Amino acid sequence: MSAQPKKKISKVRGKTRRAHWHGALPKLTLCAKCKASKLPHRACPECGYYGRAKVISTKLESKVAKTLEKTKSRITSKPSRIKKTAKPKTTHKTINTPKNTGAEFHTDQE
Numbered sequence: 605m606s607a608q609p610k611k612k613i614s615k616v617r618g619k620t621r622r623a624h625w626h627g628a629l630p631k632l633t634l635c636a637k638c639k640a641s642k643l644p645h646r647a648c649p650e651c652g653y654y655g656r657a658k659v660i661s662t663k664l665e666s667k668v669a670k671t672l673e674k675t676k677s678r679i680t681s682k683p684s685r686i687k688k689t690a691k692p693k694t695t696h697k698t699i700n701t702p703k704n705t706g707a708e709f710h711t712d713q714e
């Protein structure tokens with residue numbers, strides 16, 4: 605027989621205990637560069653800066669770059685009415701060992 609509670613916990617007592625079960629909102633700070641609210645110790649998603657350095661590209665920048673790339677390829681490539689044939693997929697990669705002896709590469713040996 606498993607362990608049993610000594611006394612019944614009433615509905616109110618259980619609910620009172622569970623009243624404190626809730627998530628907390630993240631504490632936000634202001635970006636030093638663009639003053640947008642952001643998570644502390646994270647790069648700003650608005651401007652991509654962490655402190656004084658630009659560390660990530662923002663969503664807008666990547667979108668612009670993607671659009672530019674698309675437009676470039678559209679201008680340079682032939683009309684895309686003909687479907688491209690799919691390349692045969694390689695199932696495994698060969699590891700280039702020194703001198704390409706074809707020997708198996710073991711890393712767990714010491």
Ligand SMILES: [Zn+2]
Pocket residue numbers: 635636637638639640648649650651652653
């Ligand atoms: Zn910012």
